[in-house]
Amino acid sequence: MATADATAAAADATTDAVTRLADTRVDHRFKGLPPDAEGLTVGALAAERRSLFTGGFTTPVLALSAEALDHNLALMERWSTGHGLAFAPHGKTTMAPQLLERQIAHGAWGITAATVSQVRVYRAYGIRRVFLANEVVDAAALRWLAAELDADPEFRLFTYVDSVRGVELMDAALREAGASRPLDVVVELGAVGGRTGARTEAECTAVADAVASVSTLRLAGVGGYEAEIPGADGDLVRAWLRRLTALAVGFDEAGRFADAEEVVVSAGGSAWFDAVAEVFAELPELSVPVLRLLRSGAYITHDDGAYRRKTPFNRHPEEGELRPAFRLWAQVVSRPEPGRAYLNAGKRDVPYDLDLPVVRAVRSARDGSVRPVREAGGMTVIGLADQHAFVELEEGVELEVGDWVGLGLSHPCTVFDKWQLIPLATKDGTVTDYVRTFF
Numbered sequence: 001m002a003t004a005d006a007t008a009a010a011a012d013a014t015t016d017a018v019t020r021l022a023d024t025r026v027d028h029r030f031k032g033l034p035p036d037a038e039g040l041t042v043g044a045l046a047a048e049r050r051s052l053f054t055g056g057f058t059t060p061v062l063a064l065s066a067e068a069l070d071h072n073l074a075l076m077e078r079w080s081t082g083h084g085l086a087f088a089p090h091g092k093t094t095m096a097p098q099l100l101e102r103q104i105a106h107g108a109w110g111i112t113a114a115t116v117s118q119v120r121v122y123r124a125y126g127i128r129r130v131f132l133a134n135e136v137v138d139a140a141a142l143r144w145l146a147a148e149l150d151a152d153p154e155f156r157l158f159t160y161v162d163s164v165r166g167v168e169l170m171d172a173a174l175r176e177a178g179a180s181r182p183l184d185v186v187v188e189l190g191a192v193g194g195r196t197g198a199r200t201e202a203e204c205t206a207v208a209d210a211v212a213s214v215s216t217l218r219l220a221g222v223g224g225y226e227a228e229i230p231g232a233d234g235d236l237v238r239a240w241l242r243r244l245t246a247l248a249v250g251f252d253e254a255g256r257f258a259d260a261e262e263v264v265v266s267a268g269g270s271a272w273f274d275a276v277a278e279v280f281a282e283l284p285e286l287s288v289p290v291l292r293l294l295r296s297g298a299y300i301t302h303d304d305g306a307y308r309r310k311t312p313f314n315r316h317p318e319e320g321e322l323r324p325a326f327r328l329w330a331q332v333v334s335r336p337e338p339g340r341a342y343l344n345a346g347k348r349d350v351p352y353d354l355d356l357p358v359v360r361a362v363r364s365a366r367d368g369s370v371r372p373v374r375e376a377g378g379m380t381v382i383g384l385a386d387q388h389a390f391v392e393l394e395e396g397v398e399l400e401v402g403d404w405v406g407l408g409l410s411h412p413c414t415v416f417d418k419w420q421l422i423p424l425a426t427k428d429g430t431v432t433d434y435v436r437t438f439f
Contacts, residue, residue: 014101014126021098021436022046030421032061033434042421042434052329052429053363059331059404060345062415063425066432068325069102069300075320076299077106083277088112088131088266090297094416096437097125099300110156112295116141119157121438123148131266132159133225133295135188135196137166139173146179158220158264160188162198167210167217174216184220185211186264187251189244195228204247208256219256221264221291222248227271237272241279252286266293274312298412301325305355305410326415328357328407330389331365332399341379341399343389345407349418350389355410356381357389365402381407 022043026033034056037045050056052063080087086109091100095118100111110129113119116138119130136142136159149155161167174183187204190197198204204222211219222244226237248265257263263286268276273296280292298307302322313321330345350357359379363370373379378394389407393399409415416422417439424433 014097014104017125018097018101024421024436026421031419032058032423033421034058042436046431046433050431052423052425052431053368053404055431057423057431059329060343060349061423062326062328062349062419063423063431064301064435065323065325065327066424066426068302068323069099069424071323072300072302072325073102073106075322076296079319080294081107084281085268085277085292085294087294087296088129089300090114090133090269090295091122091127092118093297093413094300094435094437095121095439096416096422096435097121098433098435100125100127103300109291109293112297116144119148120144123155128152128154128156130155130157131186131223131264131293131295132157133223133266135160135162135166137169139169139176142170142173142183143177145183146174146177146181149181149183150179156184158184158186158266160196160223161185161207161211161217162188162190162196162203164206164210167207167214171214171216179216182216182218184260184264185217186221186223186266187211187219187247189222189224189240189247191229191240193230195225197224201243201247201250208251212256218259219251220260220262221257221266222251223264223266223293225269226267226275227269232272234272234275237275238279241267241275242282245279245283248286248290249284252288257286257288260288262289262291264291264293266291266295268294268296270296270298270307271310272312274316301412301415303410303412303415304358304360304408307410307412324408326409326412327360328409329363329404330407332401332403332405333388335399335401339393339395341391341393343391343405343407344387345389346384346387348386350384350407350409351411351414351418352384353411353414356384357407357409359391359405360408361406362399363404363406365400365404370406379405 024042026037088110090112092114112131188197211217302324304324330343333344334342359373378397380392382392383390422435423431
């Protein structure tokens with residue numbers, strides 16, 4: 001587990017760079033923001049504490065709930081600590097340095113990345129610990145990693161490797177770059193028909209042998225991603241996790257971690273972190289300290305779709321619940337036929353890869369009153385065009401041109417990448433800050 005001092009130091013490293021985001025000028029790059037705010041800094045606009053509904057914002061506009069973010073951050077900090085897990089939330093979900101900073105302030109060991117481009121963003125905002133949950137065989141990317149590690153002794157990075165050929169490519173690129181620090185690698189265990197990762201223990205051992213044969217890499221642990229197991233269910237996930245922990249034990253018994261400062265054992269998306277906690281708790285002591293590292297990312301905003309259905313808190317309600325933090329406000333722009341309304345938000349504004357949006361609230365254009373919409377409340381988004389949502393209305397449902405419709409969204413990872421600057425709003429609609437993303 002990361003110590004309190006180490007966590008505080010990591011948080012301090014991000015503060016200055018994140019603070020400078022408030023100096024960004026508001027302009028045409030940022031959709032949904034008030035046109036009359038053109039030229040203001042983000043900090044100055046935030047200080048005005050405008051209303052999301054009456055402060056000049058144009059529709060469609062995505063907002064984040066300040067209360068839901070606070071709740072989710074505190075809940076997962078408490079949950080991971082209570083289960084003896086270090087936490088490296090996946091930063092690809094948000095790619096928002098302000099939110100990464102808050103995750104570190106809430107006890108995160110570091111941040112997970114999927115690409116070297118993401119690591120570059122993290123480093124620009126002072127992130128000192130990164131788990132790169134992917135194979136890196138790009139020579140240019142490896143040269144940059146080598147230079148970054150050489151330039152900063154406090155920078156720690158772990159990355160996956162799952163093939164002998166991958167080891168060869170990494171070694172060649174790092175030697176050519178003149179790397180002075182070995183790159184810490186984690187052997188990735190996969191599953192047949194799944195995503196990346198060596199399929200068998202024998203293949204994992206061959207990869208570990210290849211790592212041991214070069215000086216540019218250092219074996220530092222084992223890891224993988226359980227949610228991509230075909231047909232994943234509780235039994236399959238736990239069986240795979242036990243293979244992963246057994247691999248760590250076997251490597252340790254064979255002396256493969258002799259050069260490691262600590263052994264990383266890592267898994268865990270947002271659907272099975274309860275199983276990860278259960279199986280990782282069974283892991284015996286090894287010859288060096290073990291970092292049991294969870295990597296869930298979608299928790300920070302949760303959602304009104306896929307992750308609402310998948311979250312382990314559905315299985316363990318006594319441990320708490322996550323709250324959806326997204327609300328996309330669109331406006332009814334057309335009611336050309338009975339039983340149908342059209343909103344001015346579409347595929348360019350909302351994700352549709354896992355689920356269509358759902359109607360959660362309506363704000364009257366006549367008097368500003370907001371009414372919540374219950375589940376299956378007579379309004380159903382049935383399709384999306386580039387800039388329109390098609391809403392099917394049951395008979396008797398009141399909805400007119402000009403009304404604002406609050407949509408709940410599914411899949412946080414594909415929400416954030418559609419919005420560069422997102423208002424952070426309190427329950428009454430007061431915008432207190434703006435969250436910048438980098439995709």
